[in-house]
Amino acid sequence: MRLPGGERARLTMLYGGLLVLAGAMLIGLINFLVSQGLYTTITAAVARNNPDVAPAHSGPVPSPAAVPASPGPTPVQRDQEATTVIRTFTRAAEQATQNQLLTISLITLAVFSIVSVALAWWMAGRVLRPVGVITRTARRLSGENLHERIALDAPAGELKQLADTFDDMLDRIEHLVGAQKRFAANAAHELRTSLAVQRAAAEIGLATSDPAAVARIRRKLIEVADSSERLIEGLLLLSVSEQGLDHREPVALDELVRSVTAEHAVTQQARDRGITVRARAAPVTVQGDPVLLTHLVRNLVGNALRYNHDGGHVTITAHGRALEVDNSGPRVPPETVPYLFEPFRRLEERRHARGEGAGLGLSIVASIARAHQAHAEAEANPGGGLTVRVVFPGPEGGS
CATH class of the missing domain: 3.30.565.10 (Histidine kinase-like ATPase, C-terminal domain)
Known part of the structure; x- marks a missing residue:
């Protein structure tokens, strides 16, 4: 599935989403691990800090015959009451601690999400900066400034290699464009010179009635025509060979x-x-x-x-x-x-x-x-x- 927006927005969504997911998983794991031993930890802490309140009776329960009659509660009753108090207190403390931990975790996750998205946006911008440099350079280029290069100052990597490859391509394009310009100018000069010689010879030949002069002009015109024909044939052959081979x-x-x-x-x-x-x-x-x-x-x-x-x-x-x-x-x-x-x-x-x-x-x-x-x-x-x-x-x- 293709995410909407530009490359920077897509990278931000991917990086930020991964960071938030990792943070949520970490917070969930912490809450789970804490909740597993929280009841036992609170019970032990209460019993340790309140020696008068004994935890649940761990020894054998005395029989009613062995317990002397007294007007107040028996030791067994007192132990049961203490155990109930500790259990109730521990459950309440556990619930309050879990609620507080969950609230703090959610607040922390929200702050972490904002920071993660901001860092992902900044990191995506840093990663894509060379692409922006390449894009701006490509937009500026024309036939008049093919000498410009990216010359990216960055550590070795895929984007550095891309920028260097783009510079090498510009070197080849500049060389080819220069060669094409020289070729067009030289071809125009050669053809224009031949036409000028033919025109001058024709004007001279038409201005005289000397048969010998006319014969010389005729030979000259034929020579120039042959030269022009060879030039055009050479240009056509050069064009055909530049197109590559149709068969071998x-x-x-x-x-x-x-x-x-x-x-x-x-x-x-x-x-x-x-x-x-x-x-x-x-x-x-x-x-x-x-x-x-x-x-x-x-x-x-x-x-x-x-x-x-x-x-x-x-x-x-x-x-x-x-x-x-x-x-x-x-x-x-x-x-x-x-x-x-x-x-x-x-x-x-x-x-x-x-x-x-x-x-x-x-x-x-x-x-x-x-x-x-x-x-x-x-x-x-x-x-x-x-x-x-x-x-x-x-x-x-x-x-």
């Missing part, structure tokens, strides 16, 4: 690596720049979406080709439950490596050159890895370039 099936990662490696080894970019693309793949099978995993490997290899130098190399390795892509290239500052998995992050400012990526490659890799419960990490190579590693979970879901 066994995927031969080693075969996928060899297929993507062969595909990129003969690209014009690899041939023109003399970049060697090779694979070392042991048999590896993971559970996942084959389409998304293909995008993951293609993004890793494409990123390694794009950010490389002439005559460099790209090595794709699959072993254990890990996929690793290592490439040569410019030196990567170690402190910037963790930020490369964020959308639109590049080592250098975008120049809108031909073949330049949109800055979504590694962020898509990280998103697809999360969808597969895998972990993506990177480290800068001492001689330049980057090593990106994706570790997939084991058959039972462990890494």
